[in-house]
């Protein structure tokens with residue numbers, strides 16, 4: 001095993017990017033050497049916290065000795081920094097969703113392949129012990145053939161209202177379906193064939209935020225059909241920042257996951273051990289170490305060879321599912337994600 005440490009940088013050190021920086025800083029096989037943010041105060045604050053170089057100029061990162069770069073800019077702003085880093089020969093970890101259009105996601109995946117660099121998407125839920133158990137159960141046949149599933153991941157209205165300054169340029173489909181659609185595709189080992197979705201823009205629009213309040217999407221995979229629900233209008237009184245629930249029906253059994261808890265619990269030195277946090281604590285919330293599996297997998301494969309655990313193509317497939325959701329809502333008809341990927345080749 002290589003004794004060398006991977007040199008890492010993070011572009012976009014907001015709420016999540018700062019935690020990428022911490023993950024590289026803490027992982028024994030990597031060292032954080034650079035952070036970059038358009039906001040000089042953020043770059044300075046995170047650089048000072050970890051004792052690394054900081055800048056507002058992406059060209060400094062491109063020209064540096066850095067091996068791996070995390071891109072944790074807002075959902076709609078992953079494309080340009082990622083393409084610049086690929087061009088500079090860096091391996092890239094992109095926050096979810098890979099991109100907010102199939103055209104961009106496809107260009108990113110192709111550019112990485114052409115340049116011979118590794119690219120992955122940060123989908124930390126794949127390392128969550130609960131979801132790993134669900135996947136193992138399905139893959140080992142404990143519920144037989146998966147027939148039908150229902151998945152809901154929603155946020156309180158605090159997220160679009162106060163947490164994300166860029167909520168109107170994204171939506172619960174990009175922010176939350178990126179997780180659940182990836183999980184189900186991964187659990188089932190099947191591709192989405194067709195997506196039909198409905199959604200509304202009423203509550204958030206009335207507050208000047210151009211994002212969907214709620215969406216329901218019926219996705220037909222090769223042998224299983226799944227209803228995905230998401231919303232950004234849960235009341236702030238909801239005791240957690242998210243609502244997360246999933247039921248999978250198989251030919252010989254049923255699996256159920258429910259993150260709901262009653263009451264308010266706080267049980268950590270650093271607010272980090274508990275996945276149960278109120279909005280007021282979220283800004284200090286530290287995701288559990290399992291969340292950083294995609295980063296660690298990238299560092300490991302740069303040192304040891306091989307490919308990251310989550311290929312860029314998975315990010316492209318999920319982006320296509322979400323773009324199919326948007327198009328289905330707009331056009332009121334089922335859309336094939338595969339046709340979007342194939343169609344993007346000529347656009």
Ligand SMILES: NC(=O)c1ccc[n+]([C@@H]2O[C@H](COP(=O)([O-])OP(=O)(O)OC[C@H]3O[C@@H](n4cnc5c(N)ncnc54)[C@H](O)[C@@H]3O)[C@@H](O)[C@H]2O)c1
Nearest residue numbers: 012013014015016017037038039042072073074075095096
């Ligand atoms: N993996 C997860 O579970 C998870 C959770 C929350 C957010 N996210 C994702 O992480 C990303 C960032 O979300 P956030 O909540 O940290 O947002 P944020 O607004 O807190 O941080 C974004 C940062 O990027 C900076 N920035 C914007 N454009 C930039 C550019 N072109 N170059 C450099 N810096 C730039 C901003 O100044 C800001 O500091 C989003 O894609 C979001 O969906 C992932």
